[in-house]
Structure formats: structure tokens, C-alpha cells
Amino acid sequence: MQTTPATSDADLQADNLRRAAIDKSVKGPVLFLFTNGAFWLMLSTLLGVLAAIKLVEPTFLAGCPYISYGRLQPAHINALVYGWGLQAALGVMLWIMARRSGQELRTGKSLMLVAGVFWNITITFGVLAILMGKSTSIEWLEMPKFVWPVLLGCFLCYAWPIARMFGRAFRPEGFMVSTWYILAACFWFTWIFITANVALHCLPSLGALGAGIDAWYIHGVILLFFVPVGVGAAYYFIPKITGKPIASAQLASAGFWTLAILGGWTGMQKYMGGPLPAWMSAVGACTGVLLLIPVGLVGLNHHLTTLGKHSAVATSPTLRFVFFGALFYPVSGLILALNSAFWTGAGLQFTQSWYSFQMVSVYGFFSMCVFGAIYYIVPRLSGCEWLSVRLIRNHFWFSVYGVGTIVIMSLVAGWQQGADLNNPEHWDQNFMNHVINSRPYVVSRAVAWALISFSNFMFLIHLLLMVAGLGRRSSAPTLLYSEHDDHASPAHA
Amino acid sequence: MNFRTFILGLAASFGLPWLCLIVLPAMKYQQLTPVAYDKEKDGLDGFYPPAPVNGQGQLVYIREGCNQCHTQMIRPSQLGLDGWYKGWGQDQEGRPTVAVRPNVLRDYLGEKYALLGVQRIGPDLANYGWRAPEASKLHQHLYAPRSVSDWSSMPAYTGLYKLQKIQGPASNRALNLPKKFAPPAGYEVVPTPEADRLVEYLLSLKKDHPIPGQSAVAAAPAAAKK
Numbered sequence: 001m002q003t004t005p006a007t008s009d010a011d012l013q014a015d016n017l018r019r020a021a022i023d024k025s026v027k028g029p030v031l032f033l034f035t036n037g038a039f040w041l042m043l044s045t046l047l048g049v050l051a052a053i054k055l056v057e058p059t060f061l062a063g064c065p066y067i068s069y070g071r072l073q074p075a076h077i078n079a080l081v082y083g084w085g086l087q088a089a090l091g092v093m094l095w096i097m098a099r100r101s102g103q104e105l106r107t108g109k110s111l112m113l114v115a116g117v118f119w120n121i122t123i124t125f126g127v128l129a130i131l132m133g134k135s136t137s138i139e140w141l142e143m144p145k146f147v148w149p150v151l152l153g154c155f156l157c158y159a160w161p162i163a164r165m166f167g168r169a170f171r172p173e174g175f176m177v178s179t180w181y182i183l184a185a186c187f188w189f190t191w192i193f194i195t196a197n198v199a200l201h202c203l204p205s206l207g208a209l210g211a212g213i214d215a216w217y218i219h220g221v222i223l224l225f226f227v228p229v230g231v232g233a234a235y236y237f238i239p240k241i242t243g244k245p246i247a248s249a250q251l252a253s254a255g256f257w258t259l260a261i262l263g264g265w266t267g268m269q270k271y272m273g274g275p276l277p278a279w280m281s282a283v284g285a286c287t288g289v290l291l292l293i294p295v296g297l298v299g300l301n302h303h304l305t306t307l308g309k310h311s312a313v314a315t316s317p318t319l320r321f322v323f324f325g326a327l328f329y330p331v332s333g334l335i336l337a338l339n340s341a342f343w344t345g346a347g348l349q350f351t352q353s354w355y356s357f358q359m360v361s362v363y364g365f366f367s368m369c370v371f372g373a374i375y376y377i378v379p380r381l382s383g384c385e386w387l388s389v390r391l392i393r394n395h396f397w398f399s400v401y402g403v404g405t406i407v408i409m410s411l412v413a414g415w416q417q418g419a420d421l422n423n424p425e426h427w428d429q430n431f432m433n434h435v436i437n438s439r440p441y442v443v444s445r446a447v448a449w450a451l452i453s454f455s456n457f458m459f460l461i462h463l464l465l466m467v468a469g470l471g472r473r474s475s476a477p478t479l480l481y482s483e484h485d486d487h488a489s490p491a492h493a
Numbered sequence: 494m495n496f497r498t499f500i501l502g503l504a505a506s507f508g509l510p511w512l513c514l515i516v517l518p519a520m521k522y523q524q525l526t527p528v529a530y531d532k533e534k535d536g537l538d539g540f541y542p543p544a545p546v547n548g549q550g551q552l553v554y555i556r557e558g559c560n561q562c563h564t565q566m567i568r569p570s571q572l573g574l575d576g577w578y579k580g581w582g583q584d585q586e587g588r589p590t591v592a593v594r595p596n597v598l599r600d601y602l603g604e605k606y607a608l609l610g611v612q613r614i615g616p617d618l619a620n621y622g623w624r625a626p627e628a629s630k631l632h633q634h635l636y637a638p639r640s641v642s643d644w645s646s647m648p649a650y651t652g653l654y655k656l657q658k659i660q661g662p663a664s665n666r667a668l669n670l671p672k673k674f675a676p677p678a679g680y681e682v683v684p685t686p687e688a689d690r691l692v693e694y695l696l697s698l699k700k701d702h703p704i705p706g707q708s709a710v711a712a713a714p715a716a717a718k719k
Contacts, residue, residue, distance in 0.1 A: 055614070058648045059639070065652030070558025137555040139611055167496065180499065187503055195515055200606060207601035209522045211609040213515055224507075260503060264510030271609055273568035275596045280514060346572040350564055350613035421573060421613065428579040428587035431616050432644050438614070439646075 018102070019380075025104040026094055027381045029112040029158075031467050033091035034374055036120050038460045040083025041367075045453040047076035052446035056439050066131045074142035075130045077358070081140060081221070082151065083123050085362055087116075089229040090158045092373045093182045095381075096236050097162045100179045101169030108161045115157035122150045138200055138210075140218045148197040155193070159186035177252040181232030184260065188224035192217060208275040216267030216284075222361045223263040223291070227329070230369040231255075231298055234326045237372060238305050241319040242312050247304030255297035262287045262294065269340045272349060288340025295333030302326045315479045317392045321372030324400055328364035335360055335411060347422060352441065353414025360407040363452075368399065371459070378463065379478075384471025386478040391462045393480055398455030405448035413441030525602060530705050541705050545603045550694020553687050554608065557650065564610030565619040565700065569595040580624035581617055582701050593620065593701055600700040615647060622699040629669065631692050632684050637674040653688035656680055 051072040053060050061067060094112075098105060126143030129135070135142045166183050196217035200210055239246050246252055268276055269284035306313070306323060313323045335357045338344045348354075375392065379385050386392060420426060420434045465471060472478065530537040554560070567575045567582070570592050575581060582593030596619060601607035610617075625631055633640060636654050638647035654668070659681050667681035676682050684692070 054648065055646055058646055062649055062651070065650070068557065068648035068650070070561045070648065073561050074558055133556045135556055135558055136606075137558055137560050137608060138606055142558075183499075184503055187500070188507060191507065191511070195511065199515065199519060203519065204523075205603060205605045206519060206522055207525075207604045208596075208598050208607040208609065209518055210606040213519070214606070216514060257502070257506070260506040264507045265514065268514065271566065273572035273595060274566045274609060275598045275600060275607070277518070277598070280518070283514070342572070346568075349568075349573070350610060352612065354612060417613070424574065427574065427577050430642065432642065435614070435644055435646050 019099070022098050022102070022104050023095075023380050025106070025109070026098050028109060029105075029116060030091045030095050030377065031381055032113060032116050033087045033094075034378065035463060035467055036116065037084045037087035037091065038456070038463050040079050040087065040123070042453065042456050042460050044076055044079035044084055045449055045456050047072055047079060048449040049446055049453060051076050052442050052449060055442045056446070066133075071131050071133070071135060074135055074137075074139075075127050077140065078130065078142055079123070079127050080362060082143075083120075083127070085226060085366065086155070087119065088370045088374070089185070089226065089366070090155070092233055092370055092377070093162055093185065093229060094158060095377050096178060096232065096373075097165050097182055100176065100236070101165045103165040103168055105161065105165070108157070111157050112161070115154040118150060119154040122147055122154070136200075138214050140221065141196065141200060141214065145201050148193070148201065152190070152193060152197075156190065159190060162186055177246065177249075177256065178232040178236040180256060181228040181235065184256075185225050185228040185232070188228070188263075189221065192220040192224060196220075208271075211274075212268045212271055212276045212280060215270035218270075218358075219267035219284075219288075220264065222358070223259070223266065226362055226366040227259070227263075227332075230325060230329065230366040233369045233373045234298075234302060234322050234329075237318055237322045237376060238302060238326070241316050241376075242306060242309040244305055244309060247301050247307075251297050251301040251304075255294045255301065258297065259291070259294040262291050266291065266336075266340070269345060270349070270354070272342060272345060285340045285342055285345065289337045292333050292337050295330050299326070299330045315481055317386070317396070317478065317480055318372045318376040320396060320480065321368050321375060323372075324396075325365055325368030325370075325372060328360055328368060328403075331407070332357065332361040332365050335407070338411075347418030348414045349418070351414035351417035351421075352410040352438070353418075356407050356410035356414060359403065359410065364403045364407055368403075371395070371399070374463070378466050379471065382466050382469055382471060384466065384469060385474050385476070387462065387465060387470075387472055389478060389480055391458045392478070395455045395459045395462075398451045402448045402452035402455065405451075406445055409441045409444045409448070413438050416441070522598075525599065527599070527602060528705050530703075535703060535705050537703065541702055542599055542602055543702060544697075547690070547694040547697045550690040550692070550697070551604070551608075553653070553691040554694060559618075560608040560610045562610075562612060562614035562647070563616070563618045564613045565596075565607070565617065565698070566609045567593050567595050567617065567619050567701070575617060578617070582620050583623045583699070585624055594704070596700055597704065599704075600702070618695070618698055619700045620698060622696050623701075625696050625698075628692050628696065631695060632688060633668050633670060635688065635691070636668055636682060637670060640671050640674045650688070653685055653691065654682050655685055656682055 050067060051069055054067065054069045054072060058069065126147045129144045130142050134144050136144065141148070163183060163186055166179055196213060199206060199213045206213065235246060235252065265287040266284045268280040269288055272281040272285060274281070312319050314320070335353065339348050339353055339357055375386065417434060417438055420437055426433055527540040527542060529540055532538060570576050576592030576595065577589060579585075579587050582589065584590065626634075635650045637649050638645040639649070656676055657680065659679055663681055664683050666683045668683070670676070670682065
């Protein structure tokens with residue numbers, strides 16, 4: 001997957017210059033997206049703490065009607081998905097695509113910056129509107145109606161140049177896995193986003209079918225946007241840092257196409273047993289389980305690629321984040337399968353396991369991969385190295401333990417809620433047992449989000465310092481568990 | 494494989510589910526209309542579903558994000574005990590004789606977006622109208638949920654109510670609150686029009702109308718009572 005190592009020094013020099021020119025051309029938009037994304041991530045995690053507290057103790061800050069759970073939770077999710085997730089994803093996509101296709105970003109840079117500014121202004125209005133009581137209550141599309149055309153336009157300002165770069169590049173025949181995932185993510189997101197918004201905002205009324213389309217949209221954004229970007233980044237960085245090619249091109253290709261074929265079918269099993277025609281949720285449930293195939297193929301491939309290189313996981317911050325992110329991918333597939341199969345899904349339906357799935361895919365898998373990518377990309381754009389090993393290490397451990405806690409606790413809480421709901425002893429009783437039994441899990445969720453907020457605060461400060469050009473002046477990258485050795489040659493440029 | 498086949502492959506693999514799951518069902522849904530009851534077979538007059546939802550009240554429900562914690566969807570017995578829960582259908586007995594029927598597509602006809610729910614942190618509200626207390630009690634529940642159940646994790650929607658100084662005789666709409674939740678002396682809490690609409694909506698939630706042609710089982714409790 002890598003470019004062939006240059007043999008002579010002159011070639012190496014030319015190669016480095018070419019990479020530097022590419023980095024310079026995308027510097028503005030990428031750093032803009034990362035910093036703004038990090039601010040939204042910070043906000044989203046704080047809203048997550050608050051929402052969890054309000055779910056246990058609704059009298060907390062009861063005087064303020066803007067922050068009831070019903071408004072906080074959508075604000076928290078929307079800030080995470082559109083504020084952080086999409087922005088960070090676009091930054092990573094743009095950089096990887098530029099590097100992989102060997103193309104400088106020639107035109108459209110100012111348009112990208114303008115689109116980025118508009119994106120952030122629109123999300124700000126959208127999230128404020130949810131808190132002020134203008135929510136649409138359509139899950140993941142709670143922001144008011146006016147938001148989506150702006151977001152779509154801004155997204156295309158990035159997606160189109162990314163696709164153009166791919167088109168202009170010299171393309172040897174064969175499968176170029178990371179760029180294909182990224183190109184497909186641009187393609188899928190546009191399609192899914194337009195479909196869901198037209199159906200839910202423009203068509204007259206879709207009743208229960210609208211709810212099904214919304215569930216399809218959520219699964220689509222996760223499986224056909226966040227997952228491809230995360231997997232694409234993992235396929236790019238793992239070989240890059242371990243110095244080994246991807247273990248199997250066939251596995252990579254099979255993993256991609258099974259995801260492409262299955263991804264669009266799943267989602268409506270969220271309302272299994274509901275008013276939708278039964279075949280819709282049955283198809284969704286079936287593909288939800290079958291998606292274990294692409295998950296397994298990608299997981300196996302990553303495992304084979306990192307085999308024997310685990311020491312690099314200990315030293316390289318990028319590889320460590322990406323490696324653990326890639327580990328969360330099979331976990332997310334497993335939770336999706338548990339939620340989807342009628343056997344287990346009937347118990348987990350309408351419980352916190354739904355939140356568990358969203359968090360393991362958006363935070364555990366996607367965000368961890370993107371953190372890794374950011375730790376790699378930013379030094380190359382800002383011209384300085386990360387300041388502090390301790391900050392990176394803390395960010396890593398708090399994130400891993402935090403998101404692990406949220407995912408496990410929400411899943412167990414979902415099992416508990418399902419068991420309570422279907423407990424015959426509760427038939428003629430009120431919801432007291434359900435509410436009280438699920439409290440401890442929500443408390444742990446609040447604590448975990450607080451830890452994550454703390455780690456994100458460190459990440460944000462660190463990133464801001466880097467973007468301001470106040471990083472370490474050195475030619476050696478910041479590695480964990482090793483003294484900074486300025487004589488060591490950079491392992492990877 | 495070149496660029497062209499790649500894009501074609503993507504379009505085909507995603508276009509098929511898009512067409513089958515979204516486009517065709519959405520087009521078919523537009524033809525869905527209320528059906529008339531057959532007086533002979535169903536023993537009922539009029540149409541199913543009988544009335545459109547209370548849109549104004551539903552807007553308040555939507556705005557406050559009630560669907561984050563409350564579902565409006567009864568599942569069939571093989572998936573959950575929803576149908577047997579006390580008061581989740583028309584039959585308010587502790588041990589209903591017949592399970593409440595699961596919801597079907599037509600129950601949500603005319604709603605812009607069915608609020609099936611995100612999680613079930615509180616009880617299901619699909620047929621809440623049957624078990625709801627009188628309007629004044631419901632107002633009390635919305636204003637101070639913990640005055641009804643001290644373990645409740647429901648937010649208090651104080652923003653939908655007005656705290657006003659009593660001038661002249663006390664308003665007959667003032668909430669009758671227990672001491673712990675009562676306003677200071679000389680003040681009273683009255684519902685705003687929005688709270689009234691929300692309560693009307695909640696009281697109207699009865700999504701278990703008998704389905705024409707399937708009345709033998711589903712309409713049994715309806716026919717037996719009242």
C-alpha cells in the first residue's frame with residue numbers, strides 16, 4: 001500500500017518536498033476542521049455529563065427549562081455527530097485523500113474555509129434551537145428544518161474536491177483500500193443525508209414509516225460514513241507506522257464490498273415488532289447480524305497487519321489510538337448484532353443498549369481512529385511536534401476507560417432494563433423498579449463522561465497550542481515511552 | 494477494477510436497498526387511507542383510524558423531546574410483555590383478559606413523523622388516554638412529577654406553567670399541589686395554553702382502535718365494556 005521507498009537520497013528529498021507541498025496546500029481547512037471539531041467534542045461531552053445527571057436527578061438545575069433531559073440528550077448527540085464527528089472526519093478524509101492521491105489542493109481552499117465557517121454557525125444555531133425548544137424530535141435530525149440544506153452544501157464543498165483529487169491521481173489498477181473507503185463515505189453520506197431529509201422534512205407525512213427511515217438514517221450514517229472513515233484511517237495509518245503492507249488485499253476488498261452491499265439494508269430493526277411491515281425489520285435484523293462478516297474481515301486483516309509489531313503500539317501515539325479504535329470496531333459490530341437479532345434484540349429494544357451502540361461506533365471506534373489520525377497529521381501541518389507525552393497518554397487512558405465504561409455500562413443497563421420490562425412480576429406495577437434499577441448505570445455514565453471531558457480538555461489545549469505553532473521544535477516525533485532523541489531519523493515522514 | 498466500475502458498484506449496491514426500503518414504501522405509503530368500519534361485522538360506525546392526532550399538543554410533545562424516554566408502540570406478545578402491562582390498553586384491570594393489540598401502520602396515519610420513541614425510560618404512552626387521570630391531575634404530574642411518584646426521573650415542566658400572584662379570587666385553573674411543591678402563599682400555578690394542548694394530546698392517545706375485519710379478537714374488550 002505504501003509508495004515504494006526511494007532508493008537514493010535525492011529521490012527521498014524530492015519525495016519529502018512533494019509531501020510537504022501537499023501538506024501545506026491542505027493545512028488551512030484541515031486545521032480549521034480539527035480545532036472546531038475539538039471544541040464541539042468538548043461541548044458534547046459536557047452536555048453528556050449533564051444529560052446523564054439529569055436522567056438520575058431531574059431536580060438538578062431544575063429552574064432552567066432549557067436543559068431538561070429531552071432537550072439535552074439530542075443536543076449532546078447532535079453536537080457529537082455534526083459538530084465533532086463530521087468535521088473531524090472531513091479533515092481526516094481531505095488529508096488522507098490528498099496524500100494518497102499525491103495531489104495538492106489547487107482550488108477551492110477558500111470555499112472550504114467559508115463552508116467550514118458556515119457549518120459551524122449552522123450547527124451552533126441548530127444546537128441552540130434544540131435547547132430553546134425548536135427540536136423536531138426526529139432522532140439525529142433534531143436540528144430545525146433550515147439546517148440540512150446548509151449542511152449539505154458545506155459537505156459538498158469538501159466532498160467534491162476530495163472526489164476530484166481521486167479522479168486526477170495516477171491510479172494503478174488494483175484496490176486502494178483507504179482512498180476507496182473515503183471516496184465511498186463521501187458518496188454514501190450525500191445520498192443518505194439527502195434521502196432522509198427529503199423524506200422527513202419535505203414529503204407530506206410518512207407516519208410510522210418516517211420513524212423507520214430515521215432509524216435507517218442513523219444506521220446509515222454510522223455504518224456508511226463513520227465506519228468507512230474510521231476503517232479508511234486505520235488502513236492508512238497501521239501499515240504506515242508498522243512499516244508492513246496490509247496483510248491481505250483480498251480480505252480488504254471483500255471487507256469493503258460486503259459492507260457496501262449490506263450497509264444500506266439495516267436500521268429498521270430498531271422498531272422490530274412495531275407498526276412497520278414485518279419484512280422491513282426482518283431484513284434489517286438479518287443484515288445487522290450479517291454485518292459481522294465485514295467487521296470480522298477487517299478485524300482479521302488489521303490483526304494480521306499488526307502481528308509482531310505490538311511494540312509500536314506502545315511507542316507511537318497514532319498507532320495506539322488507531323489500534324484501540326480498530327479493536328472497538330468488532331465490539332461495535334457485536335453490539336449491533338445483539339441489538340438486531342430478534343432473539344436478543346427484543347430484550348434490548350428501547351433500552352440503553354441503543355446508546356451503547358451509538359457510542360461504541362461514534363466514540364469508541366470512529367473517534368479513537370480520528371484521534372490517532374490527528375496525532376499524526378497535525379505535526380506535519382503545523383511544523384512542530386506535540387509538546388507533552390503526558391497529555392497524550394492521559395488523553396488516551398481516560399478516553400479508553402471512559403468510553404469502555406459507557407459502552408459496557410449502557411449494554412448491561414440495557415439488559416437489565418429489558419429483563420425488568422419483560423419480568424412478569426412487573427405486569428401490574430408502575431415503573432418504579434425500572435427507574436431505580438437503571439440509576440447506577442446512568443451514574444457511571446455521568447462519571448465516565450466527566451473523565452472523558454477532562455481528557456478532551458487536555459486534548460483541546462494541546463491541539464490549540466499546536467495550531468498556534470507553539471509545539472516542540474524538533475525533527476523527531478513525540479513518542480510515548482522513549483526519550484526524545486533528536487539524532488534518530490524520523491521513522492516516517 | 495477501475496473508477497467507473499467502482500462507482501457503478503457503489504451505486505448498485507446502495508441503490509437497491511434505497512429503492513426497496515425507502516423509495517417504494519414511501520410511494521406506497523402515500524396511498525394509505527383510513528378504512529371504513531363495517532357495521533355488520535365490526536359493530537362500529539365511522540372510519541379507522543377515527544380522528545387525526547391533536548397536532549398542537551403533539552408539537553409541545555415534540556419540542557420537549559418526550560420521545561427520548563417514552564415510546565408510543567405496543568409490541569406483539571412474542572417480543573415483549575407490552576400488551577399485558579396494567580393499563581397499557583383500554584382494559585384497566587391488573588390482569589387484562591386479552592393482550593392489547595400491537596400497533597400497525599395505520600395507527601399513525603396523518604402524523605408527520607410517528608413518535609415511536611428512542612428509549613423506554615418511562616412507560617409506553619401509545620394508549621395513555623385510557624389510563625390517564627383527569628386533566629388537573631395530569632397537569633400536576635407534568636408540573637411536579639415527584640409529587641406523584643417520589644422516585645420519578647421525569648423532568649418537571651415548570652416552563653409550561655405560570656406562577657402568578659393571586660389577585661382577587663383564586664383561579665379555578667390553579668393546580669392543587671401538595672405542600673412540598675406548592676407555590677409560596679399568595680401565589681398560584683396555572684397552566685399555559687401550551688400545557689393545555691399537551692394535556693389534550695396526552696388524553697387523546699388511544700392507538701388501540703379495533704382494526705376493521707379483525708374485530709373478533711381486537712374489539713372484544715371494546716365491545717364487552719361500555
